[in-house]
Amino acid sequence: MKKTLLLISMMLVLPVTLIGCATTSELEKVQAEQKLIDAKAEQALRDAQAAKAEADAAKLKADDATARAEKAEQAALERERAADEKAKRADATFKKSMKK
Amino acid sequence: MRQIPKHSFFCNWLRLAAFCMFILSLQGCAFLRSFQEKPSRLPGLPDREIARNDFSVAAGNDVIGRLALISLEKGDTLPDIARHFSLGINAISDANPGVDIWVPEAGQHIVLPLSFILPDAPRRGIVINLATMRLFRYKVDARSPMVSTYPVGIGAEDRPTPTGQTRVVRKTTRPTWHVPASIAERHRKQGDILPAQIPPGPENPLGEYALYLGKTGYLIHGTNKPASIGLQATNGCMRLYPENIEKLYRDTPVNTPVLIVNQPYLIGQRDGVLYMEAHRPLEGLGSSELERIYAKLRNLEKKSPRKLDWNKIKAVQAEARGIPVPILKMGQGSEIETEKPIVVEHPDTLYGKPETPELKLNAWYVLAGDLRDEIDARRMAAIINHQGPQIPARVLSRDNGFRVIAGPFRNISEAREAAKRLKIDLDIDGILIEPVDKG
Numbered sequence: 001m002k003k004t005l006l007l008i009s010m011m012l013v014l015p016v017t018l019i020g021c022a023t024t025s026e027l028e029k030v031q032a033e034q035k036l037i038d039a040k041a042e043q044a045l046r047d048a049q050a051a052k053a054e055a056d057a058a059k060l061k062a063d064d065a066t067a068r069a070e071k072a073e074q075a076a077l078e079r080e081r082a083a084d085e086k087a088k089r090a091d092a093t094f095k096k097s098m099k100k
Numbered sequence: 101m102r103q104i105p106k107h108s109f110f111c112n113w114l115r116l117a118a119f120c121m122f123i124l125s126l127q128g129c130a131f132l133r134s135f136q137e138k139p140s141r142l143p144g145l146p147d148r149e150i151a152r153n154d155f156s157v158a159a160g161n162d163v164i165g166r167l168a169l170i171s172l173e174k175g176d177t178l179p180d181i182a183r184h185f186s187l188g189i190n191a192i193s194d195a196n197p198g199v200d201i202w203v204p205e206a207g208q209h210i211v212l213p214l215s216f217i218l219p220d221a222p223r224r225g226i227v228i229n230l231a232t233m234r235l236f237r238y239k240v241d242a243r244s245p246m247v248s249t250y251p252v253g254i255g256a257e258d259r260p261t262p263t264g265q266t267r268v269v270r271k272t273t274r275p276t277w278h279v280p281a282s283i284a285e286r287h288r289k290q291g292d293i294l295p296a297q298i299p300p301g302p303e304n305p306l307g308e309y310a311l312y313l314g315k316t317g318y319l320i321h322g323t324n325k326p327a328s329i330g331l332q333a334t335n336g337c338m339r340l341y342p343e344n345i346e347k348l349y350r351d352t353p354v355n356t357p358v359l360i361v362n363q364p365y366l367i368g369q370r371d372g373v374l375y376m377e378a379h380r381p382l383e384g385l386g387s388s389e390l391e392r393i394y395a396k397l398r399n400l401e402k403k404s405p406r407k408l409d410w411n412k413i414k415a416v417q418a419e420a421r422g423i424p425v426p427i428l429k430m431g432q433g434s435e436i437e438t439e440k441p442i443v444v445e446h447p448d449t450l451y452g453k454p455e456t457p458e459l460k461l462n463a464w465y466v467l468a469g470d471l472r473d474e475i476d477a478r479r480m481a482a483i484i485n486h487q488g489p490q491i492p493a494r495v496l497s498r499d500n501g502f503r504v505i506a507g508p509f510r511n512i513s514e515a516r517e518a519a520k521r522l523k524i525d526l527d528i529d530g531i532l533i534e535p536v537d538k539g
Contacts, residue, residue, distance in 0.1 A: 035363060069474035083475070086479075087200060087201075087202075087479065088475060090202070090479050090480070090483060091201065093483070093526050093527060094327075094483045094486070094526075095331055095333065096525070097483075097487060097526050098253075098325050098327060098328035098333040098488070099256060099333050099334075100283050100285075100305045100330055100333075100334065
């Protein structure tokens with residue numbers, strides 16, 4: 001009877017032990033996988049942040065270029081307007097000088 | 101037997117004579133043809149000449165002349181081109197908006213508005229349209245009615261030329277100018293004391309010829325300021341280029357009727373096509389004249405099988421380029437064919453263009469401007485050059501700018517006189533420059 005009971009106990013303990021071992025390795029595997037994914041995520045985040053920073057820098061650059069272009073255009077318009085004004089003033093003076 | 105050789109000799113002689121006559125007659129035809137044929141020009145090449153003053157008026161036509169194009173050369177100014185082609189400065193600048201009057205780009209093509217719609221007035225004597233600043237002198241040639249047309253300068257905004265019917269009451273060459281009180285006062289305020297009268301000569305603003313009108317104090321005369329033709333610059337008189345007044349003076353007897361009108365919008369027909377020509381109206385008349393012309397157009401539209409393109413009419417009116425634009429094909433037929441402008445060759449020398457004498461080391465000069473911008477310097481020099489009488493001026497380039505120098509002047513008093521005129525007329529503070537070589 002004792003022998004039978006021991007046998008039964010052993011038969012029960014062995015599978016449980018085996019199941020326990022299996023669960024631990026699984027867990028380690030999952031954890032390792034999680035670490036890998038986390039590392040990937042970290043990399044992706046860093047990449048995304050870098051990309052965003054690059055995009056922000058590019059936008060800043062573009063905005064700056066646009067602002068400079070607008071300023072240059074404004075300056076050119078201003079120069080053109082000033083030249084037109086000068087020409088008009090010269091014409092007005094000339095017309096006045098043509099009177100008797 | 102002896103008769104035969106005689107007959108043969110006579111026949112041969114006759115044949116030879118006939119042959120010679122035939123050859124000579126062929127030569128003669130060729131010789132004549134060489135005179136009759138006009139020199140043929142290759143297609144696409146510019147024409148040397150274009151009608152600018154004298155036109156025949158075909159029955160039923162109201163439009164005369166042709167538009168032309170010319171390519172500008174370095175040193176051209178619009179007033180010089182205008183004078184050469186007998187146009188006013190107003191006409192050439194309105195036809196070419198955006199082109200710098202004094203410093204246009206070389207190689208630029210500009211329109212010569214040498215096509216005109218005759219004013220809506222009886223075609224006799226002299227008709228002057230103030231809005232277009234153009235005078236029309238009607239004559240009847242042995243074959244057809246003729247018109248000679250010239251650009252004019254008219255009364256300033258504060259001294260407008262009066263409209264209405266009058267006539268030439270007398271005419272004179274080399275007139276004396278009796279300075280009106282208003283002009284003497286204006287000059288006095290500027291520190292320029294004018295004499296009571298100015299004798300004939302370069303200082304006389306009436307030029308060499310004058311037609312006195314029935315309206316007392318108003319004249320059609322020449323000028324010593326040719327660049328003012330096409331401007332509102334007179335005291336109410338009408339002034340013409342010296343070369344135009346000379347011709348008009350000869351063509352116009354005393355008692356010739358003179359009608360002065362103010363028609364900024366003109367419509368007229370040529371070869372079954374209705375044209376419209378719009379000019380910037382002079383002060384205070386635009387809207388009533390526009391109403392009048394719109395009413396006339398509506399009447400014409402009623403009589404025509406086609407509808408008027410009112411958007412086009414409004415565009416012509418808004419642009420006011422002073423060029424006849426086809427707006428309606430009268431009667432049956434195809435669409436309007438727009439006449440292409442003639443390309444005119446640039447003349448070697450432009451008639452009346454002010455010349456600047458060579459620099460002389462023993463002459464006096466006036467420094468008129470010290471400028472950074474070349475265009476500004478060239479504009480200033482051109483304006484000084486186009487004063488009447490001319491003050492010669494040129495641009496001297498330096499490392500860091502451009503100087504406008506007026507002269508050469510023979511002595512200090514001439515230089516001082518020029519500096520005074522620069523101050524009074526152009527508000528330029530000139531600086532006298534002594535001769536380099538005082539010997």
